[in-house]
Amino acid sequence: MTATVPGPTVRSEPAGERATSATATVDRRRRRRVVLLYAGLGIALVVAALVAGGSGQLSIPINEILGSIAHRIGLDVGSMPSHPRGEYTLWNVRFSRIAMAVIVGGSLAVAGAAMQGVFGNPLAEPSVVGVSSGAAVAAAIAIVFSLRFAGDWSIPVCAFVGGLVTTLLVYALSRSDGRTEVVTLVLTGIAVNAVAGALLALLMFVGDTQARESIVFWQLGSLNGSRWSYVVVVAPLAVVGVAIALACARSLDLLALGERSARHLGVNVERLRIVLIVVVALLTAAAVSFCGIVAFVGLIVPHLVRMVTGPGHRVLLVASFLAGALVLICADTVARTFVAYTDLPLGMLTSLVGGPFFFWLLRRTRRTSGGWA
């Protein structure tokens, strides 16, 4: 038999139509907001990338950037960068750095959104719960002991394994009765970050001067020295991670109802969780491998996006990627131009903004849920 029970036809037609028109209004409004957001983010990304490409010690006017891009894709229009090192700087220093910013920002934001979905908690984020530092410890091990078992991929592979182990650990420690309470999550994060910090200190102690410097740079987080060869290594991780997260978007929506109800709707909750934990580790590794710990992007970005689009994960994940990329391009441009001739650490900058934001979010969560639930 088919499982569709015919059921008595439900009430009279007008009632049904009333419902349809009410939901249609809700949908229409939301669709308009989403389209506006996508368009806004798209335009902002292009503008930010052009501005970032042009600014720095060697400033390149936008028309020259456009000319250079046109030239590269085979169009002979516009003027090329006039400075002798302009073309080289643009393509080998700035654009690779912008590409890295897109990957790191997007990955962190998507990782944050996915993690919040799995934990059912808007405060979950790779750096808050210590996944970033876990990945950093593993990567530091690779640096200190000069592990080269997988060539350029060695550090990302280590970061991935470290991130995965930490995510699983946090997950196992902070859940009870299929729920993660805010207190437990935050305290678990403190504990994990403390241990990871100690391990990093230990590694610095054992490492030689060069390793020590790399680790310090790591903890601060920076896009300085992003080369195309690095971009090529982390891009696949980010693409795979984001693609899998997107494929899970609908199940994540259902998971918001709680594990039992999600199961009743046909979601294999256990498998979904494992898959997404791997995705979070993958994306965190992509972000952390070469750029170190850039905190709070995964917390702030999905939260702001949710305010505009609502919590539906398909739109949330895509918009978070775009917004995360945008935030990091902007933050990085500020970091390297704010004080002339110095590259401020990016991680410091995001934490400076993210810390207070986290606190605000914590207070708000407490207020709306009537306690530390």
Next chain:
Amino acid sequence: MSHPTTSSAALTATGITLSFGRRPILDAVDLQVRRREVLALVGPNGAGKSTLLSVLAGDLTPDQGEVMLEGRSLGDWKLREMSRRRAVLTQEHRISFPFPAVDVVRMGRAPWRGCPEEDEDERVVAESMSTADIEHLAGQPFGLLSGGEKGRTSFARILAQRTGVLLLDEPTAALDIGHQETVLAHARGQAAAGAAVVVVLHDLSLAAAWSDRVALLHHGRVTAEGTPREVFTAPLLSLVYDHPIDVLTHPGTGDLLVLPDRRSLMSREETA
């Protein structure tokens, strides 16, 4: 009782025994849920009603015994397939993110993605919302709804799933008297159209009015099973609920009325 026709049973539980730690919660429970029938599960707090429903839904695996859905053991079903056959309304309604009510109802359509039935989605959602009387709440975030509105929204989500087996844990818990009646009348209507419905209820008069059969659960056992008139007798209910209870017949409608006898309690209070 005379109901040997297993073929009409949509859901059968045999010899369900379950304990949490050392504490026995369900003890050799047998239950048959048949098509075209509303089965009310009643009993005092902590009797094991929700636990039994979890077992029937496949959330909990019993220590002993087996649950069969449409003749197949629950373990042999794929989750997705099962979600097209049975829907479950849980006792608590929580959500982690502020989805609007209409999206929550739409989640009930998730099992049908990729099936021909998917084309019906919007119509079914609209119908379910109108049945549960929540059209005016469509855009409200679920978390901000009142207790009863949450209950009705969840009920609409269950209806949108369009399944032949419905497991409802206290669907009337937070509802006003009017909505209690419409919700149960609709469950009844679903049964009339061929569904098998299990509903946990605390209001025994409601159970008497809307169910075909009642199973009275007490300390994890089915103490009595049968038509409301067979099960709801003053001595049995008084014993199980440990409180004096009267069972009357409404002089006008002939409905069964189950009422607490308050006299002893009042005199006890007065002497105290």
